[in-house]
Amino acid sequence: xxxxxxxxxxxxxxxxxxxxxxxxxxxxxxKLCQEMEDANIEPDKLTLGMLTNALCKGHxxxxxxxxxxxxxxxxxxxTLNGLARCLCxxxxxxxxxxxxxxxxxxxxxxxxxxxxxxxxAFCKVGKLDVTMDLLKKASEESPAYGTAACNAVLDHLVxxxxxxxxxxxxxxxxxxxxxxxYNIIVKGLCMKRKIEKAQELVSEMAARAFTPSLExxxxxxxxxxxxxxxxxxxxxxxxLRRKGIAIDSAAVNEIIDVMCSRKKEDVGxxxxxxxxGHGYHPDACTYTAIINGFCKSNRSLAALDFVMEDVLVSGxxxxxxxxxxxxxxxxxxxxxDEMVKLYDILLENKVVPNKATFNIIISSFSKAGRxxxxxxxxxxxxxxxxxxxxxxxEGLIDGDIEDIxxxxxxxxxxxxxxxxxxxxKYQLLIGGLIKSGExxxxxxVLHEMKRNGCPPDKDTYNALVGGLCNTNMLSEAMEFIQIxxxxxxxxxxxxxxxxxxxxxxxxxxxxLKSLYMEMKKNDISPDAATFNILLEVFSESxxxxxxxxxxxxxxxxxxxxxYSTLSSLHKKLGFREFKKVKNHVKELFGxxxxxxxxxxxxxxxxVKNFGLSFKQSASRTARKGKSSTKK
Numbered sequence: 001x002x003x004x005x006x007x008x009x010x011x012x013x014x015x016x017x018x019x020x021x022x023x024x025x026x027x028x029x030x031k032l033c034q035e036m037e038d039a040n041i042e043p044d045k046l047t048l049g050m051l052t053n054a055l056c057k058g059h060x061x062x063x064x065x066x067x068x069x070x071x072x073x074x075x076x077x078x079t080l081n082g083l084a085r086c087l088c089x090x091x092x093x094x095x096x097x098x099x100x101x102x103x104x105x106x107x108x109x110x111x112x113x114x115x116x117x118x119x120x121a122f123c124k125v126g127k128l129d130v131t132m133d134l135l136k137k138a139s140e141e142s143p144a145y146g147t148a149a150c151n152a153v154l155d156h157l158v159x160x161x162x163x164x165x166x167x168x169x170x171x172x173x174x175x176x177x178x179x180x181x182y183n184i185i186v187k188g189l190c191m192k193r194k195i196e197k198a199q200e201l202v203s204e205m206a207a208r209a210f211t212p213s214l215e216x217x218x219x220x221x222x223x224x225x226x227x228x229x230x231x232x233x234x235x236x237x238x239x240l241r242r243k244g245i246a247i248d249s250a251a252v253n254e255i256i257d258v259m260c261s262r263k264k265e266d267v268g269x270x271x272x273x274x275x276x277g278h279g280y281h282p283d284a285c286t287y288t289a290i291i292n293g294f295c296k297s298n299r300s301l302a303a304l305d306f307v308m309e310d311v312l313v314s315g316x317x318x319x320x321x322x323x324x325x326x327x328x329x330x331x332x333x334x335x336x337d338e339m340v341k342l343y344d345i346l347l348e349n350k351v352v353p354n355k356a357t358f359n360i361i362i363s364s365f366s367k368a369g370r371x372x373x374x375x376x377x378x379x380x381x382x383x384x385x386x387x388x389x390x391x392x393x394e395g396l397i398d399g400d401i402e403d404i405x406x407x408x409x410x411x412x413x414x415x416x417x418x419x420x421x422x423x424x425k426y427q428l429l430i431g432g433l434i435k436s437g438e439x440x441x442x443x444x445v446l447h448e449m450k451r452n453g454c455p456p457d458k459d460t461y462n463a464l465v466g467g468l469c470n471t472n473m474l475s476e477a478m479e480f481i482q483i484x485x486x487x488x489x490x491x492x493x494x495x496x497x498x499x500x501x502x503x504x505x506x507x508x509x510x511x512l513k514s515l516y517m518e519m520k521k522n523d524i525s526p527d528a529a530t531f532n533i534l535l536e537v538f539s540e541s542x543x544x545x546x547x548x549x550x551x552x553x554x555x556x557x558x559x560x561x562x563y564s565t566l567s568s569l570h571k572k573l574g575f576r577e578f579k580k581v582k583n584h585v586k587e588l589f590g591x592x593x594x595x596x597x598x599x600x601x602x603x604x605x606x607v608k609n610f611g612l613s614f615k616q617s618a619s620r621t622a623r624k625g626k627s628s629t630k631k
Contacts, residue, residue, distance in 0.1 A: 007039070014047045021054040029054065033067055042071045049079040056086040069099070073106045081114045088121030093130075096121065116152040123156055128165055136174040147175040154181060158188040179210040186216050190223035198223065218251035222258050230264035234271040253285045260293025268293065269306060284318050287311045291318075295329040303329065304338055312349060324357045331364035339364060340373060352384050359391045366399025371406050374399075378410070390419050397421075397429050407433060408441045415444055420452040427460045434467030442467060455487060462494050469502030474511075477502060493519075497530045504537055512537060528559045535561075539569050544577035548584055560589040570595055 055064035087096040157166035189198040224233035294303035433442035468477035503512040538546040
């Protein structure tokens with residue numbers, strides 16, 4: 001255009017600026033504005049509004065303000081409101097007020113929104129005196145507008161929880177308060193728990209023929225409840241009902257919820273019954289609030305009574321998730337028969353629990369060892385096409401089901417399914433099956449564990465080895481030494497000790513000795529339980545020299561014999577052999593064994609060896625000795 005000696009017009013600049021703003025090129029926008037200023041082209045109201053709005057959004061407030069103040073005659077109410085709002089947001093109410101006052105010289109007056117914005121901003125920065133001055137001016141110019149402005153500032157203070165300032169301002173309002181003013185300040189006083197003062201204002205409203213809003217009544221009822229005066233709140237609401245003033249269900253629900261949170265469930269229930277007689281119809285939220293209140297107060301039986309007499313009779317359908325808390329509460333308080341009762345009632349009313357609720361029920365019955373109820377609930381799950389998930393089986397595993405015949409039946413669906421448990425839960429399940437003698441199924445769970453990418457750890461393998469040894473499946477138990485090695489989980493002293501114990505019980509002493517040599521060859525240090533078994537073996541066969549050699553090894557490994565071990569040796573070895581052992585023990589460990597003292601002394605606890613402890617073995621041998629003496 002310069003080449004053809006043609007100057008751009010305001011319309012041209014407007015089009016270019018609009019394009020640059022859409023692309024967010026604010027630096028170029030400012031350059032173009034400077035070019036307009038140099039060319040003495042002033043933006044019109046539309047262009048100025050577009051510019052200031054874009055710069056404010058781009059956090060270039062000072063540039064927007066500079067451009068606007070250069071052409072104040074082009075500022076309209078919309079542009080002024082946008083600039084004032086941004087200045088107040090940046091905590092610059094003085095700049096906003098200066099801008100408003102400056103444009104009045106051009107017969108441009110701010111609208112109510114702009115004035116309210118500036119006044120509230122002064123409140124926010126603690127300049128209540130400035131706000132009051134502005135309100136006085138507004139009231140002098142227009143009483144109606146002054147009242148509206150006062151209400152806007154009052155509401156702002158209440159929302160900011162600055163109730164004392166709001167109350168002070170209400171008492172010194174430059175304009176007469178209207179019903180809205182009263183409703184706002186009553187709400188604030190209730191928030192501050194100044195209920196008596198709030199009730200006085202409600203009476204004052206009636207004297208001035210102002211009608212309190214339903215929200216105002218609700219705030220007073222909630223305030224009374226929060227002060228622990230739930231009965232007064234109940235009477236207050238019922239009195240309103242009798243006067244034909246109906247607070248909506250949402251407000252009543254909120255009041256009942258507050259009552260229940262203050263452990264006033266009985267008052268909430270009483271209010272519910274009374275309100276029913278005055279045309280109030282509670283909904284699911286109302287019933288849920290009271291049920292949850294009873295449960296949180298550990299009053300599950302009262303909650304169940306409320307369900308039976310109120311909820312089910314009303315025909316109101318609660319969300320199924322609301323039942324989970326009640327089932328859990330009944331279990332925690334030991335009310336298992338009542339759990340069954342509630343479960344039966346729900347099914348009779350065709351209310352089918354969801355998976356989460358089913359899991360809570362199954363977990364509770366399982367922990368209580370109620371196998372029949374567990375099986376029944378599982379059958380109901382399948383009947384309603386609800387497939388058990390990980391949580392279901394975790395609840396069963398954590399339970400106390402002692403019925404051996406049921407364990408395989410309960411966990412059979414787990415095998416080959418898509419359900420993956422944690423390694424810890426698999427270990428607990430395997431341990432429980434071994435304890436119940438279900439070795440075959442325990443092995444299947446082991447394979448399932450591997451299939452699901454949960455490699456067994458040493459404790460899991462040791463539990464299986466111990467179970468196999470206790471069921472005299474020694475060949476299968478021995479295979480685990482290689483299996484553990486193949487799975488980078490080397491057998492430890494506990495593994496070998498259980499195998500040694502198994503061979504000792506089976507009378508296979510040669511294999512026991514061979515296994516012990518293998519243990520030493522693999523540099524696995526024996527522990528106290530290992531030595532206990534070996535001492536038993538050699539003392540039973542009267543091999544005193546082997547016993548002495550073992551005592552030397554125990555010295556090297558820092559495993560001194562306890563009184564239980566020495567007592568067993570004393571009973572099994574001959575007098576001369578034991579005398580040598582006794583002296584050797586004194587020499588190696590500084591222990592002086594007194595047979596008469598050990599008889600009255602409680603045996604010291606032995607190290608757990610995942611099989612029978614040496615102490616148990618010793619007592620078994622002692623019983624044999626007594627029986628042979630009787631014979």
